Amino acid sequence: MNSTSVSEAVDRRMSVRGFLPKPVPYDIVREILDKARRAPSGGNVQPWKVNVVAGEALTKFNAIVAEKLQTMEAEPAQYEVYPPKLWEPHRSYRFKTGEDLYALINIPREDKMGRLQQLAKNFQFFGAPVGLFFSLDKKFGPPQWSDVGMYMQTVMLLAIEQGLDTCAQEAWSRYPETIKSFCDLDDDAVVFSGMAMGYRDPDHPLNRLRTDRAALDEFTTFHGFDE
Ligand SMILES: Cc1cc2nc3c(=O)[nH]c(=O)nc-3n(C[C@H](O)[C@H](O)[C@H](O)COP(=O)(O)O)c2cc1C
Structure with missing residues (x-):
């Protein structure tokens, strides 16, 4: 039995953007997704649908997307990832995270192609x-x-327990049609997010990114406690 505590898993989870080319056994992915079913949902409606792509299917999918990328054309968006004009302090949080990330791989702001x-x-x-x-x-x-x-975060924490890492990816909102067609999703489906999952490449510079967080008192007000 693995002894990762919830606190450890929460602390160790981070967005990993460099993975080893080591396959993840089906049973492990299945166990994570199965355990994550205990994630809560309002009214217990369990609105999530999950599609998992690996092996030959992933090679095929990656090739389709690589071809799409050549044209730089996005598909009609199903939702806006951020509000049009992000306000403070959220704008600065986002900006700094991006700058810290690109600094680790020495890509300055002016290097638009590199970014x-x-x-x-x-x-x-x-x-x-x-x-x-x-x-x-x-x-x-x-x-x-x-x-x-909530389901996704539960998956990400359970992945940690298995020695795996993840990166949630709403970037995939750029290719809803490709995903829907490849995964044979219903016409009415909205693809909220993708997620990369695998074994972390410990030498990848981007995996050194420890993102900041606002201090608790910046977003929390306690009422009625005797401090
Ligand atoms: C729903 C969601 C979507 C995200 N989409 C992307 C993405 O498309 N690409 C990416 O590199 N990171 C993505 N992230 C990762 C965030 O940038 C990251 O969670 C944030 O900067 C905090 O860093 P940490 O996850 O390392 O703690 C996403 C995170 C969430 C929760």
């Missing part, structure tokens, strides 16, 4: 041997999108 090339690695799941897609019916609203997020 685009790094961004494009999303569309090969950063070399991960397993790619996942999380979707839900478009009739569902914000509460159910949040439920899908």
Whole structure:
């Protein structure tokens, strides 16, 4: 029995953007997704749908996407990843995370092509041997999108327990049609996010990124406690 505590898993989870080319056994992926079924959802509606792509299917999928990438053409978006004008302090949080990430691989702001090339690695799941897609019916609203997020976080924490790492990827919102067609999703499906999963490449510079967080008191107010 693995002895990873919840606190350890929460602390160790990070977005990993460089993976070893080592396959993840089907049984392990299945166990993670199966255990994650205990994730909560409002009214227990369990709005999530998951598609897992690995092995030959992943090679095939990556090739389809690589061809799409050549044209730089995105498919019609099913949702906006960020509000059009992100406000403070969230804008700065996002900006700094990007700057810290590109600094680790020495890509300055002016190097637009370098940044685009790094961004494009999303569309090969950063070399991960397993790619996942999380979707839900478009009739569902914000509460159910949040439920899908809870399922995803549960998956990411359980992956840690198995010695695996992940990177959630809403970048995949760029290719909903390709994903829906490849995974044979319903017409009404919205692809919320992808996720790369695999064994971390310990030498990859991007895996040294320890992102910042706002201090607790910046976003929390306690009422009625005797401090
Ligand atoms: C729903 C969701 C979607 C994300 N999409 C992407 C993505 O498309 N590409 C990427 O590199 N990181 C993506 N991330 C990772 C975030 O950038 C990352 O969680 C954040 O910077 C905090 O860093 P950490 O995960 O290492 O703690 C996503 C995270 C979440 C929760």
